[in-house]
Amino acid sequence: MVVWRQYLVPETQAAKVTYGKQNTKKYIIIHETDNEKSGADADAYARLQYNGHYREASWHLTVDDKEAVQSFAFEYACVGAGSAKGNLQSIQVNICVNSDGDYLQAVNNTAVIVARIMKEENITINNVVQHHYFNNKNCPRKMREERVKWMQFISMVRNASVGTVRKRNAANATTKYFVVTGLYETQQAAENAHDVLKYRFGWNAYIEQLNDKWRIKAGKFISKTEAKVAEKKIKVAQLSKITEVVADLTE
Numbered sequence: 239m240v241v242w243r244q245y246l247v248p249e250t251q252a253a254k255v256t257y258g259k260q261n262t263k264k265y266i267i268i269h270e271t272d273n274e275k276s277g278a279d280a281d282a283y284a285r286l287q288y289n290g291h292y293r294e295a296s297w298h299l300t301v302d303d304k305e306a307v308q309s310f311a312f313e314y315a316c317v318g319a320g321s322a323k324g325n326l327q328s329i330q331v332n333i334c335v336n337s338d339g340d341y342l343q344a345v346n347n348t349a350v351i352v353a354r355i356m357k358e359e360n361i362t363i364n365n366v367v368q369h370h371y372f373n374n375k376n377c378p379r380k381m382r383e384e385r386v387k388w389m390q391f392i393s394m395v396r397n398a399s400v401g402t403v404r405k406r407n408a409a410n411a412t413t414k415y416f417v418v419t420g421l422y423e424t425q426q427a428a429e430n431a432h433d434v435l436k437y438r439f440g441w442n443a444y445i446e447q448l449n450d451k452w453r454i455k456a457g458k459f460i461s462k463t464e465a466k467v468a469e470k471k472i473k474v475a476q477l478s479k480i481t482e483v484v485a486d487l488t489e
């Protein structure tokens with residue numbers, strides 16, 4: 239089973255990072271994030287896109303070893319192909335290569351998701367292409383280095399069982415949650431940790447000063463479960479030994 243979750247970028251943000259709703263959806267482009275940092279997973283990239291922290295490019299779906307997260311409706315012409323021809327005609331899928339993830343599983347999940355998109359959007363296998371096809375960029379790099387051969391990936395797509403995709407629409411729970419870190423002795427330490435939470439994990443993060451110490455508040459998370467996962471991520475990355483989940487009482 240592969241979860242296909244929606245975490246759609248708000249329309250105002252989408253207008254800034256795409257060519258608008260003029261995608262003819264003729265091709266499916268396969269990218270890789272090329273970012274092996276721990277924690278650079280599908281959730282992180284979806285959050286970066288959602289929060290407007292990622293401005294270099296846009297793409298529709300990010301896939302890792304756990305799930306596929308959709309950031310834009312396919313009508314949007316995203317900007318990732320390096321050519322107008324590619325951007326205006328393609329659904330763009332980005333495979334995570336984070337070192338704490340299982341790349342082969344991410345490729346497997348991508349094959350299933352691509353097969354499902356082909357079926358839903360009536361796109362043929364001949365139009366499933368590498369980013370390289372449109373502008374000669376060395377992307378998807380690991381696949382081009384034959385970590386998984388391209389033809390092998392294509393046959394995985396052909397043989398994928400599209401019924402194993404579980405679609406989940408954007409959750410609209412009312413209570414949201416923040417994760418608060420322990421205290422940092424220096425502002426610099428807080429800023430370093432803040433940058434990881436914001437630019438690698440993709441969260442909205444704020445530094446708060448308490449007397450002569452600092453802490454970080456990150457969020458909002460849509461469920462307590464999601465906040466707990468975030469807490470774990472902070473601990474695994476050794477950014478703070480102490481963390482606390484707090485409900486957002488402003489809504």
Ligand SMILES: [Zn+2]
Binds near residue numbers: 269318377
């Ligand atoms: Zn690419």
